[in-house]
Amino acid sequence: MEHEPSENHPEASDSRTASEQSTADGPSPYVPAGKSVAELTIKAVGMGLALNVVMLTANMYLGMRSGMTISASIPAAVISMGLFYGLRRAGIGGSILENNIVQTMTSAGEALAAGVIFTIAGVTFLDESIDIVGTASVAILGGLLGVLFMIPMRRYLIVDKHEELPYPEGTACADVLEAGSRGDEGVKLISFGFLVSFIYMWLANGMAAFRTTLQTAFSAGETDGFAIGGDFTPALIGVGYIIGPRIAGYVFGGGLIAWMMLIPLLITGGFVPESTADAALMVQADKVWDEYIRYVGAGAMIVGGFYAILSMRGTIADALGTAATEIRGSESAAMSDRKRTQRDLPMKLVVVGAVLIALALVAVPQVQVGLLGGFIAVIAAFLFVAVSAYLVGVVGSSSNPVSGMAVATVLIAALAMRSAGVADPVVVLMTASVVAIAAAVAGDTSQDLKTGYLLGATPRKQQIAQVIGIAVSALFAGWILYFFHQAYGIGTDPIPAPQAGMMALISEGVLTGSAQWGMILIGAVFAFVLILMDVPVLPFAVGIYLPITLSTPIFLGGLLRAGIDRYVARRDDEDGTLAEHATSRGRIVAAGLITGEAIMGIVIGALYITGSGNAEGAPYPLGLAGETQTLLGVVALVALVGLFTASVLWNADSAETVDT
Structure with a gap:
């Protein structure tokens, strides 16, 4: 999102892109606040809803198959740009803010899918059937809580903490949309990143030509179980580059504590489950992480989450005060005087909506949470919405530990319900489902609002689009989950649904x-x-909480950012122009890497859903030996890093590198 110094985009002294350059009133957005541009239109809503259902289906399948979902914002932005380009040739076209509405609505389906498959799917592990109406009810109530509770926090997290919280996917999505709207060198850069990532992931996951996951476990003296490795995919490296070395270093530091300190201590001390006592060290390390270390991470997140809430107490108090003022009706004039880019849905709606949802959680029989569960769900949702929105600002949606927040909710809810005499783990699971869905949706909403903040979108219209997207996703979620359970059986080899199984196990474990x-x-x-x-x-x-295989590639991306910045700084002139251009190029290429992997994830998911190719390992495997795949994985990683670095530094000293 690089801008040349101009009246609208004044030059800054650091290396941030110009849409992030601060003026007296904050960053200068791509579309000025005083300019009216088509945004929440019928064609944008229709396109967004169609892509919403597609991404919902793909992510529910992929999430239950692999344990991870793909971020939908950037793929949706790219796809919508192509569709709007076709409409433009027919004389219709669309604005950059309409594109933003499409990606906002589409990503709602992906976010809701994560919450549903990580929690509600767990009822099948408790020998319960999928209730279509119940799933839709929990999904829409939890999703709406996520959107509503994010509204009073938007200004603090998106505006006031703009410098501190990069929101990598949201920022990358803004880069994609701006590059597409300009049609200049930025499009070439993001296309290069996209093609590299797309081909890389097809060779890895479509043909099993090489392994992206490189890991090992070893012993040192009398201590066993040290483990290190990474799933070196383009998207994770791109996220690491965007968030930078400092935050990436914190995430990697937590991974080192888990995998190079805690796990070796537990394995050496004999805390290895009997089922893996004679397995290889890496298998033992993975099992110990799954059985023990995840709980350590969940405990740290509970305390960290409450501390984050405590740090935001002034903002929350202000938001509640504003809500009270609006309810009394004395704030309407002030609301109308706000800039277009600072207008949210009214606080009155937030308060009334939260109360109605709380009542629905208790009154709707299919939800099954009861009075205590409803109270816990609303309070925990409010807290973890703040935590989720903050976390994705730090590490991005791809690494947002929604399942970790669900674990924390399961623990809290089960403990409270056990003391109240509740013995049904399904009640605990459904309570956690509301919170997990709210947290997932809030994380996605905050990324979308960051994109809109950089582009100059109207928050109110994005929030409306998010609500529409959540409602449609929820209506389809129960049917899709039911279909997959009937077709494959949740918990079987085709779709093992690991998070859902873990939630069911913990629910029973706490109650027992x-x-x-x-x-x-x-x-x-x-x-x-x-x-x-x-x-x-x-x-x-x-x-x-995360596997070391996710922390390491993020850290590698951060190191790439630090190395490139240091190299450029040595060649830069006094005004920092070269560093500014190199940073912009790097972020646009990184956005392309994230886009390519996400869309390839959709392609692979579609192949599995339609039954094309091989059902095991990869759709069209080459049949290479494991050692060969590992060696080629190292070569592919080196090539990926080399291509990324070259694309950032090639001709970076040209002032016309990313013209606007």
């Missing part, structure tokens, strides 16, 4: 008294120590 409370306490104490040291807690907690 077998949960890992000691590990949770260790994580909580660790987080408290970090707070005393004035170290950011949540990035470390995310690093502990």
